[in-house]
Amino acid sequence: MASEELTVERPVGRRPNAGLAFLRELVFVVVGAIIVSSLLRAFVGQMFIIPSQSMESTLLVGDRVVVQKITDFHRGDVVVFKDPADWLGDEPTEDPTFGDRVLEFIGVPTASSPGHLIKRVIGMPGDTVVCCDDSGRLTVNGTALDETSYLYTSPSGEQVAPSDVEFTVVVPRDHIFVMGDHRDLSADSRCHLSDVSTQGRGQTAFVPVSDVVGPAFAIASPFDRAKRLRMPATFADVPAPTKAAPERGEIKPAGVSC
Numbered sequence: 001m002a003s004e005e006l007t008v009e010r011p012v013g014r015r016p017n018a019g020l021a022f023l024r025e026l027v028f029v030v031v032g033a034i035i036v037s038s039l040l041r042a043f044v045g046q047m048f049i050i051p052s053q054s055m056e057s058t059l060l061v062g063d064r065v066v067v068q069k070i071t072d073f074h075r076g077d078v079v080v081f082k083d084p085a086d087w088l089g090d091e092p093t094e095d096p097t098f099g100d101r102v103l104e105f106i107g108v109p110t111a112s113s114p115g116h117l118i119k120r121v122i123g124m125p126g127d128t129v130v131c132c133d134d135s136g137r138l139t140v141n142g143t144a145l146d147e148t149s150y151l152y153t154s155p156s157g158e159q160v161a162p163s164d165v166e167f168t169v170v171v172p173r174d175h176i177f178v179m180g181d182h183r184d185l186s187a188d189s190r191c192h193l194s195d196v197s198t199q200g201r202g203q204t205a206f207v208p209v210s211d212v213v214g215p216a217f218a219i220a221s222p223f224d225r226a227k228r229l230r231m232p233a234t235f236a237d238v239p240a241p242t243k244a245a246p247e248r249g250e251i252k253p254a255g256v257s258c
Contacts, residue, residue, distance in 0.1 A: 046213065047220060048080055048116060054180035054188070055118055056152045063225060065118070065216040073121060073215040075140065076235030079178070080118045082211040085197060085204035087117060087187065118216065119188050120150070123177035125209070126245035127238075128170050131163040131190075138162045141241055146234040152182035165190045168252040173245035175206035191258035193251050202251045 050063040058078065059065065067080045123129040123140060130139045137144040145162070153159045160183045167190065171177045180186025192205035218228050 048118065048216075050118065052185070054182055054186035055120075056182040056185070058120075058150050058181045058229070059118065059216075059219070060225070062222070063219050064221045065229070066218045066220050067214045067216050069214040071215065071217075073212065074231060074235070075121055075124050075127070075238055076231040077215040078118060078120050078229055079176075079215050080116055080213040081178075081207050082213070083115050083117060084207045084211050085192070085195070085199075087192065087204075088115070116213065119178035119180050119186070121176050122179050122189075123169070123171040124241075125171050125173050125175060126241035126243060127177070128168065128241065129177050130168045131166050136161060140235075140238045143238050145238075147232070149232050149234070150181050152184070160184050163190060165193075165256060165258055167193060167256045168250075169193070169205070170246055170250035172203075172206055172249040173247060174209050175245075175249065176209060176212070177205070178207055187258065194255045194257040200248060201254070203249055205251070206249045 046067050046069065047064050048067060050059045050061055050065065053061060055078070065078075065080075073079050122138065122145075127140055128142070133139050133144055135144070138147065139145065147162055148159065151159050151162065163179075163183060169177060169189075177189045179188045179190065189205040189207070193202045195202060195204045197204050216229055219225050
């Protein structure tokens with residue numbers, strides 16, 4: 001008996017609109033991409049625009065840096081942190097447009113992104129940071145730092161001093177002491193050692209670890225400056241503190257500031 005080939009019965013009716021199906025699929029793809037990007041921004045990494053000259057020449061105004069959120073940071077790392085105690089003061093900020101809000105939501109920085117700073121970690125909890133030794137160098141836990149690889153150097157070849165402010169601090173528990181690479185243009189921890197607050201005089205100079213977004217590990221753009229940011233070798237020689245970090249930061253002399 002000969003076999004008969006069965007044919008697939010086609011439903012009677014209008015053919016689906018291919019354009020509508022494509023648009024529906026495109027919406028799903030875009031929404032999915034935004035969700036993934038937002039999750040990455042919240043838990044993995046985020047980009048920030050450098051707004052000032054305080055980290056020259058390591059970072060220039062307008063550089064976009066990628067900040068990791070899933071790795072620890074160490075002495076010598078460049079970190080982004082939330083303004084710990086009105087360090088930024090009443091600096092004017094642009095009102096974000098709808099487009100800015102969308103870009104910031106998916107992790108693309110805009111000029112209107114406020115409230116964050118970027119500096120280099122000089123002291124970790126318990127560290128004793130001193131300015132300066134007989135050669136004009138910062139010391140951390142008694143070890144002098146060779147900062148020539150990252151401190152700002154002018155076009156004429158003159159490098160800024162590690163600090164014009166003399167101080168001795170012991171960093172309190174769960175806090176860090178930070179400084180910019182362009183020391184002459186950086187209102188960093190040194191400049192808040194005499195600030196008066198409810199925490200006590202000078203305590204706002206130390207940035208809470210909980211306010212740190214993460215270490216900056218690369219310049220993403222402009223493309224001609226794209227590179228990995230690495231911890232300077234000098235910090236590898238700094239020993240761990242010999243005593244537990246105090247509850248409150250220790251500052252000498254009292255009232256020192258920029």
